[in-house]
Amino acid sequence: MPKFSKRAKSIKIEKKAKMLFQSLKGMHDILPADQLWWDKVKKISQDIADFYNFSRIDTPILESAEIFEKSTGSATDIVEKQMYYIKSKGKDRLALRPEGTAGIVRAYFEHGLSRLSQPLKLYYFGPFFRYESPQAGRYRQFYQVGFEILGGENDPVYDAQIILAGYRLIEELKIKNLTVEINSLGCKNCRLIYRRKLQDYYRKLSVKICKDCRRRLSLNPLRLLDCKNENCQAIKTKAPIMLDNLCSACRNHFRLVLEYLDELNLSYILNPYLVRGLDYYNRTVFEFTAEKLKFSLGGGGRYDDLGEMLGAKKGSLPAIGNSLGVERLIEAMKERGIDVVPKSKTKVFLIQIGQPAKKRAFCLIEEFRKSGVKVLESLGRESLNSQLRIADKEGAAIALILGQREVFEDSIIIRDMKSGAQETVPLAKVVEEVRKRIR
Numbered sequence: 001m002p003k004f005s006k007r008a009k010s011i012k013i014e015k016k017a018k019m020l021f022q023s024l025k026g027m028h029d030i031l032p033a034d035q036l037w038w039d040k041v042k043k044i045s046q047d048i049a050d051f052y053n054f055s056r057i058d059t060p061i062l063e064s065a066e067i068f069e070k071s072t073g074s075a076t077d078i079v080e081k082q083m084y085y086i087k088s089k090g091k092d093r094l095a096l097r098p099e100g101t102a103g104i105v106r107a108y109f110e111h112g113l114s115r116l117s118q119p120l121k122l123y124y125f126g127p128f129f130r131y132e133s134p135q136a137g138r139y140r141q142f143y144q145v146g147f148e149i150l151g152g153e154n155d156p157v158y159d160a161q162i163i164l165a166g167y168r169l170i171e172e173l174k175i176k177n178l179t180v181e182i183n184s185l186g187c188k189n190c191r192l193i194y195r196r197k198l199q200d201y202y203r204k205l206s207v208k209i210c211k212d213c214r215r216r217l218s219l220n221p222l223r224l225l226d227c228k229n230e231n232c233q234a235i236k237t238k239a240p241i242m243l244d245n246l247c248s249a250c251r252n253h254f255r256l257v258l259e260y261l262d263e264l265n266l267s268y269i270l271n272p273y274l275v276r277g278l279d280y281y282n283r284t285v286f287e288f289t290a291e292k293l294k295f296s297l298g299g300g301g302r303y304d305d306l307g308e309m310l311g312a313k314k315g316s317l318p319a320i321g322n323s324l325g326v327e328r329l330i331e332a333m334k335e336r337g338i339d340v341v342p343k344s345k346t347k348v349f350l351i352q353i354g355q356p357a358k359k360r361a362f363c364l365i366e367e368f369r370k371s372g373v374k375v376l377e378s379l380g381r382e383s384l385n386s387q388l389r390i391a392d393k394e395g396a397a398i399a400l401i402l403g404q405r406e407v408f409e410d411s412i413i414i415r416d417m418k419s420g421a422q423e424t425v426p427l428a429k430v431v432e433e434v435r436k437r438i439r
């Protein structure tokens, strides 16, 4: 979870001491102190989407569980171990979405989005759920921003553009020393031959690999390359790799993706062991990592067969996408000391003393709103001193003081908080006067 500010920490401790309940393990509140970071990631995501012409899509958080079983893969960790299943009263088997792509492909066919001009470029930003062991950078509810290019041709230029969109997003957040790890998983045909070679290699060593890998050997052999166990890591180094086994169409496709990245001067590392945890990927897969980070910031790949997995016509939806973990982006920004606090604007604080002044102040705020001037207040307080203290704490440069006398005289006091100098002006002119001073 992104680190809490000191104040937020103290609020959390207080809450623990007093309250019966806490947020669920692996799930977190996004407190006011952290909202600036979230706003920044949302804003940059929106800017990137606008520039590269991706339109926003929001799909429901709950989907039929089968969508993920059929696409993400029933033998993947995500579906086997991490999916939150929910049974509705009508006994439908539902799941809290563990990822975004399957729901988007469902929406694409459900709403006939293939009738729009293709390829269709979509992006999303929202919460996802996986029952994982919580640790730094790994939560049970986390947010992703993702970009997808669906339909049209399976042109390698789109692979490069999806990688570019993710890369630019991270770059715009000022996270430096970024690396793209990239691999190709080939197509159904060449992967089948490669899977057999991989199984042959591992079968001979089956007594030496871990229990999980022995299961993977028949169920999901590509995931053998992903194992973190020390023995398995050593065995992996001599395993056959997909890049040596691509058919000529897949090899050409991958070569072109790399050529586009070269054109952009975008640095990448070929990682023949990168397989990613979802079954629907084919051909290009990639991950974004940054120096000193223990986790990847995002990743993605091509998923030309996902449409078919969900019941569409074979080959009807070439597509590629990426997704980036928002908490991880924020964590990386904080670790690198990247500041998101906007340049401070001159703050104006409105003080009222007495009931008639409070009523007048309540309406005066609306006059400021119409002119686009933000005004801070503490309408629940009565005394001048307590309101001045708050104005000071908030860092207000100007305080407006409205007491009984001022209401009676249709005037208001403008106080320069730094020098303490005060001037009384007609109430009808205060908005204009404040605008002049904050300009």
Ligand code: AMP
Residues within 6 Å of the ligand: 099, 130, 132, 137, 138, 139, 140, 141, 142, 143, 144, 277, 296, 297, 298, 299, 300, 323, 324, 325, 326, 327, 328
């Ligand atoms: P995936 O959907 O597994 O391809 O993950 C894409 C990105 O989402 C990862 O690189 C992370 O940045 C983020 N992510 C995935 N799972 C989690 C999680 N459990 N907690 C936090 N971020 C996650």
